[in-house]
Amino acid sequence: MHRIVKAHLNNFVKSCGYELEDEADQFEMFSAHCVIASRFTSTFDMGDVKTGPGEDGIDGVAILIDEAVCSSEEDAESIFSAERRNHDVDVVFIQAKRSETFDLGDFLKFKESILRFVNQDQYQIQNDVLANARKVFDVVVSQVPKIRNGKPSLTVRYVTTGLYREPGALEIAIKDFETQLNEFGLFYVIDIKFIDRDELTKLWVETYSGIDASLSISSFAALPNIADIDEAYLVVVSAKEFVKNLLTTSDGSLRTQVFEENVRAFLGNDNLVNKSIAETLQSTAKSRFPVLNNGITIVSPDVRVQGNTIHLKNFQIVNGCQTSNVLYENQDCLDSVMVNLKIVETKNEDVFSELVKATNSQSKVDDTQFLSLLPVSKRIEQFFNSFGEQDKLYFERRDRQYAGLDVQAIKIYSLHNAAKCVAAMYCERPDLASRYPKRVYDELGAQIFADDSKEILFYSACFAMYKLTVLFSNGGIPQELKKLKWHMLPLLRLMIVGNKKFQFSSKDAQKSAQTILDALTTDESLKKIAKKLTQVCRRFKDETSDRLKRQAILVEMIESIK
Known part of the structure; x- marks a missing residue:
């Protein structure tokens, strides 16, 4: 195993108390943690994800409903029994190898295991984690009218400690895999990737690092002194830059971590307000967006203004989840679009909480x-x-x-x-x-x-x-x-x-x-x-x-x- 990966693995093992696990299991857990925790903020029990003995070529599986791992059929049924019709569902498969090579045979075995999981009518497996995940998946498929975009999304990650140089055989294997999955018609988005040591290291760092970002300011005004608020600004920025710098991860995915304090999940493109926002962005009236939209509220413990640039550390979007998501969904239409931001710097957790509640009290929240x-x-x-x-x-x-x-x-x-x-x-x-x-x-x-x-x-x-x-x-x-x-x-x-x-x-x-x-x-x-x-x-x-x-x-x- 490469020395850099080994060092990060040891840090993970010590932090999570996995010292007695053998190295192969440790690496499987490390890979699962990096893939899932770098994208989704909710904590999860590794025992619900790591497959263990009888794993049939799949080292980790997670079905996330509204960004939380769902590990039982009963829980899935309970979630879908509510009236909500825009649940986010992500199905994640992980295979992890400590070797520094990407083996075509191992990947094909992984592929066949996934195909059996998603398409076999009578799925026979001796592994409890896979068996439970398949039961949850069956519930998901039966409830697609209540899922955003009408289908779940699929994420497949094959992890090793080597460097991936896009060899022809593996690239062809990915395309063939995507074709087979598309023919099943079960998924709205299919995302299959090989994760090498550099990408794995980046994912691991993302699981524990704060999120830093910078934005160019078109105009701004500093608010007067406010009790327990270090600084506060009203700013106007490019919507395209806002999406790119604050909302998008390095692989182009939505950075969901920044919404964790925003208590209203995205209500979907079919929501009347969100549909109206999208129509504005797609029309000739989009230049009027800053006066038609209430804007977005961001809280950060560290805000710095240097010239025409504002820098944010470990920020949270506490109001404007709907606007942010619609902007992300329509990022190809954002030329000449500006958006209003209210940016608040505070290190006081009580003030942080007050802002969350105050800015989200105008509509019904669980x-x-x-x-x-x-x-x-x-x-x-x-x-x-x-x-x-x-x-x-x-x-x-x-x-x-x-x-x-x-x-x-x-x-x-x-x-x-x-x-x-x-x-x-x-x-x-x-x-x-x-x-x-x-x-x-x-x-x-x-x-x-x-x-x-x-x-x-x-x-x-x-x-x-x-x-x-x-x-x-x-x-x-x-x-x-x-x-x-x-x-x-x-x-x-x-x-x-x-x-x-x-x-x-x-x-x-x-x-x-x-x-x-x-x-x-x-x-x-x-x-x-x-x-x-x-x-x-x-x-x-x-x-x-x-x-x-x-x-x-x-x-x-x-x-x-x-």
Whole structure:
């Protein structure tokens, strides 16, 4: 393996706690992480993506619905049961080889595996991840009227550590593959690429780096001093340059990361407002766009104006998701089109949150999309920050909040993952925790995010998952039991504080959570817990993924420790 790739791989392995995995598996996980996390902002469980034994030539598969990995048929059905008719669906396949060559035979095997997956009527596979992904794919195909553009998109990546020099045989193989897939008529966009070491390195860096961009200014006005706002500007810029510099990745894809704080997803080209914007851009009236459109609001912790150029670091589009997407979709029509931007510099997370809520309150938004703005979320973040470095975890109230900082991935817990940890450990719903995040919020959100919920419940649940991750990485708990990690959380609680029930706002909740934290920070106690968890869970290590989605299995586990 090339030295540069090896160095990045080692960094990834250490950050994520994969030290005990063999190098081939480490590289497969690294490749999957780079391909998916560089394009989509939501966190995902590697166990839902990496295929493992019986993989049939596919090392990783992910079906992303609205930019979140969907790993079960039930979750897919639940998502499509809503009235929304413009879901974004991306199907991603990954093959990763440590060698420095691009082998035609391996690629053809990968190709045939994908063709079987997407087109075989009776798909027979022994691998749980592939089997579950195919069930999700079947649901997707049955629900294409509710998918943007009427079909999902397909992304195929073949990764090695060599340099890709476009050899004729492989280029022909890609074209043949595209032709076969087009004949099936299942995908709106088909994107097949070979990823070499340079591209892999670039993808890896994109997963943890902040996004920097610059724009030439046609005109601008600085706003007067505003409390807690470092700087604020009203600017007019070229729409074409805005799309190229702020919205587009190096491979021409939409840079979805910049919309992660914009709580309204793109409503699609069929939306009446978006259709009207597109018609304006395609007409002779497009030069009047700055006076017809309200513009776009951008927030950044670092804004610099130098001459006629404005520089932005780690920016977010907090209002104007619809306008931005329509501009991207119509980028060939943007000659002479200008767009208004409101650019705000602030490092204050509370101000950031206020801007998000204020600029997105004019139309109906799902309440769960505002969870990060709740007072309880702010208190949870403050509680996490109160710990010293040795035991400190990081609560990611805002996506990519710690991008570019030297923080181990296993110590960062997004709001979604924190909620899942609480749901598993204190609500005894590990079956929900391993599912699509919205299921947790629909069933338990009101209880978990109540105004008077104790912050320590979140920290202790995340700390327990962190300790389990460390135990898996150092051999304290066998790797073969990793698929039971969500079930281990309620078992761990029962082992430490018993089966006592309490309100999330009570003194008993505070006391129980503190007792759990104390037990997990004592080496001797942690070893005993790990040993007992291993003994209990070994009896269930061969359970199918379908069984693990049922509440009944936790009841059996609890009975076995009494």
